[in-house]
Amino acid sequence: MEAVPFERAVHLALADEQLQIALDRGTTRGVNARLAAMGETTDPQALRHQARLARERALNRLPELLEQLERNVIANGGHVLWARDADELNQHILTICRQHNVRHVVKAKSMVTEETGLNHALQAHGIDVVESDLGEYIIQLAGEAPSHIVFPMLHKTKEATAQLLHDKLGMPLTDQPEVMTRFVRGVMRQKYLQADLGISGVNFAIAETGTIATVENEGNNRLSTSTPPIHVAVMGLEKVIATWEDYAVLVQLLSRSATGQRMTVYNNLISGPRRPDEPDGPEAFYLIILDNGRSRILASEYAESLACIRCGACLNACPVYQNIGGHAYGWVYPGPIGAIVTPLLRGPLTAPRLPYASSLCGACQTACPVEINIPDMLLKLRRDLVQAGDPTLGWRIGMRLWAIAFRSPLFYRLGGRIASWLTRALARDKGYLRRLPPPFNGWTDHRDFPAFGAPSFRARYLARANSRSNGKR
Amino acid sequence: MVQRVAYFVTCIADTVFPEIGEAGFEVLARAGVSPEFPLGQTCCGQPAFNAGFNDEARQVAEHFVEVFADYEAIVTPSGSCAAMVKHYYPLLFRGHRRQANAQRIAERTYELTEYLVDVLGVRDLNAALPRPTRAAVHDACHGYRGLGIARQPRLLLSYVRNLTLVEMIGHDQCCGFGGLFAIKMSALSGAMLRDKLAAIQSTECDLIITGDASCMMHINGGLSRVGSPRRVVHIAQVLAGNVRY
Numbered sequence: 103m104e105a106v107p108f109e110r111a112v113h114l115a116l117a118d119e120q121l122q123i124a125l126d127r128g129t130t131r132g133v134n135a136r137l138a139a140m141g142e143t144t145d146p147q148a149l150r151h152q153a154r155l156a157r158e159r160a161l162n163r164l165p166e167l168l169e170q171l172e173r174n175v176i177a178n179g180g181h182v183l184w185a186r187d188a189d190e191l192n193q194h195i196l197t198i199c200r201q202h203n204v205r206h207v208v209k210a211k212s213m214v215t216e217e218t219g220l221n222h223a224l225q226a227h228g229i230d231v232v233e234s235d236l237g238e239y240i241i242q243l244a245g246e247a248p249s250h251i252v253f254p255m256l257h258k259t260k261e262a263t264a265q266l267l268h269d270k271l272g273m274p275l276t277d278q279p280e281v282m283t284r285f286v287r288g289v290m291r292q293k294y295l296q297a298d299l300g301i302s303g304v305n306f307a308i309a310e311t312g313t314i315a316t317v318e319n320e321g322n323n324r325l326s327t328s329t330p331p332i333h334v335a336v337m338g339l340e341k342v343i344a345t346w347e348d349y350a351v352l353v354q355l356l357s358r359s360a361t362g363q364r365m366t367v368y369n370n371l372i373s374g375p376r377r378p379d380e381p382d383g384p385e386a387f388y389l390i391i392l393d394n395g396r397s398r399i400l401a402s403e404y405a406e407s408l409a410c411i412r413c414g415a416c417l418n419a420c421p422v423y424q425n426i427g428g429h430a431y432g433w434v435y436p437g438p439i440g441a442i443v444t445p446l447l448r449g450p451l452t453a454p455r456l457p458y459a460s461s462l463c464g465a466c467q468t469a470c471p472v473e474i475n476i477p478d479m480l481l482k483l484r485r486d487l488v489q490a491g492d493p494t495l496g497w498r499i500g501m502r503l504w505a506i507a508f509r510s511p512l513f514y515r516l517g518g519r520i521a522s523w524l525t526r527a528l529a530r531d532k533g534y535l536r537r538l539p540p541p542f543n544g545w546t547d548h549r550d551f552p553a554f555g556a557p558s559f560r561a562r563y564l565a566r567a568n569s570r571s572n573g574k575r
Numbered sequence: 576m577v578q579r580v581a582y583f584v585t586c587i588a589d590t591v592f593p594e595i596g597e598a599g600f601e602v603l604a605r606a607g608v609s610p611e612f613p614l615g616q617t618c619c620g621q622p623a624f625n626a627g628f629n630d631e632a633r634q635v636a637e638h639f640v641e642v643f644a645d646y647e648a649i650v651t652p653s654g655s656c657a658a659m660v661k662h663y664y665p666l667l668f669r670g671h672r673r674q675a676n677a678q679r680i681a682e683r684t685y686e687l688t689e690y691l692v693d694v695l696g697v698r699d700l701n702a703a704l705p706r707p708t709r710a711a712v713h714d715a716c717h718g719y720r721g722l723g724i725a726r727q728p729r730l731l732l733s734y735v736r737n738l739t740l741v742e743m744i745g746h747d748q749c750c751g752f753g754g755l756f757a758i759k760m761s762a763l764s765g766a767m768l769r770d771k772l773a774a775i776q777s778t779e780c781d782l783i784i785t786g787d788a789s790c791m792m793h794i795n796g797g798l799s800r801v802g803s804p805r806r807v808v809h810i811a812q813v814l815a816g817n818v819r820y
Binding site (some may be wrong): 511514518532541544551556563 | 586588589590592593596600612614615616617625626629632638717748749751752760761764766768770
């Protein structure tokens, strides 16, 4: 169930001035950075299409690629574990922690571990877990959840961040992000040295060599995966891709779409634990592959949603996200892609408002580096909700009546005439109505409604046709 | 062989804004087309379809398919309704007995400026505004992103006398209408509308032009609510030379 009803969450978000400032800054920067970075490629549309094909190549033979990935990871000296659901993934990690007597964990950014609630599971077993990504660390300190796939603290202003670091860690107040970053770096260094185990996500898993690829800008992922003696990487099963050629296309689209960079500062490629001839790296490497509903989605008409590379471009571009931010979506994945993934992963009735939280403007699809048709999937989810009987009886009867009226020219004309007469009779100043009765009052809560023009086009057309034929006579 | 061209006025331009309906019809006549107006027409079915009520949408769409079955081109002054027919009729009628008809109609349906520029090759419609005017286009979502309509309206407007076209920041940003979205998610839609109004207020133009009566109704409703005297007009009104502002 939704923790906070969606309408309430929207109301709170719209009324939160700090959030509105942060959203405006963050999404504007995100959109502009992506447009600039995509614009400097020779042919952005062709590149997007190449990326789409790379994702389709993977999804079309996912089981086979996953097995190839598993074989190659094992051949490289790593372990592969499969997790059917969130709980199984958390249990795997707890088992590893127990085996290696782990007390302290550092974790680089991973949406999948947000999905499974891993931090809570570890803490419940007395294991200390620290987020190493700066944004994730700050919201962990604040006791909040990420509000964006790529910029987890997009909902926070730098002013609020400085105050938080001051309150929690005694940092002298500053408005300079560089100073805050340097301060947190000092704190984090100790955590890396102390950690018994490092966890990371996976941006792409390259089947042909059993390599996991991550992108980052802070070096925290590299430190989290190479300093502690054990590295556990977690991935949704859709993250596998076939070849290095596909990686080359996808990784540049990911960084250009996510942060507007040609390349992120760090591009990490990990093929197993430290080898005897290597000076550093973990002694043990585990890859955990999570299903948690994904194979069910793959077999459905929503398989396209698994092509997502989690760049967050659709969030930045979405006028809904721009207004309400990520938390209002109620779960881990916000924005347009979240409005699809959340009901698909958790069941349509867990988030019945999300598919409707869109004007279907299509900005998400245009921004998507792998051409995912998000509006069409939102429409299908709405259809599913109607078939599941979600809309109220009033709406169902209303739509039934509407269909009867609008497939009959007679009823259509009659209805038009009644509406026209009513709106003109009730319109006050300058041909507008200030208030409409339920169920149309939502309209006039925020804008006026025009009185219908009279006579209708049809009547005018007929009048003209009549006068023409009379004139001929 | 003269094409049989049908004019689909759309339910909103028929009943709420008949002047837009007339302007679209007039513009086609100026371009040398003698469109027919099938009297049985109602709506494309989009309101129900966008709400997820596919059965209800299909019933209304079936009526549309019957009414417009015999035409070589169906032209409508709305990118949104055109996109509904072109993109979604083939999906809505998949496996249905009218699938072939719906497919054919989808291929023959055009948004007004698309038809004028891409099919007829029209440029100058000999239209003029009453006084020198700076104007900007609000690109309606379904026409702009769904059908790729951006060049056509700007090209036609570039030939309108007394009109200087400027680009508005956020010209392609949704106004928040989204059909029933504006009613069911009113606060969210209203927030998007406020963003659009701010963009409009910050432009230094006298006229905002759009290709969809529904966006126009929404934005003008917002302008009226905040007491602004500005109004958005439909491109057909500009091209037909009967725009008041």
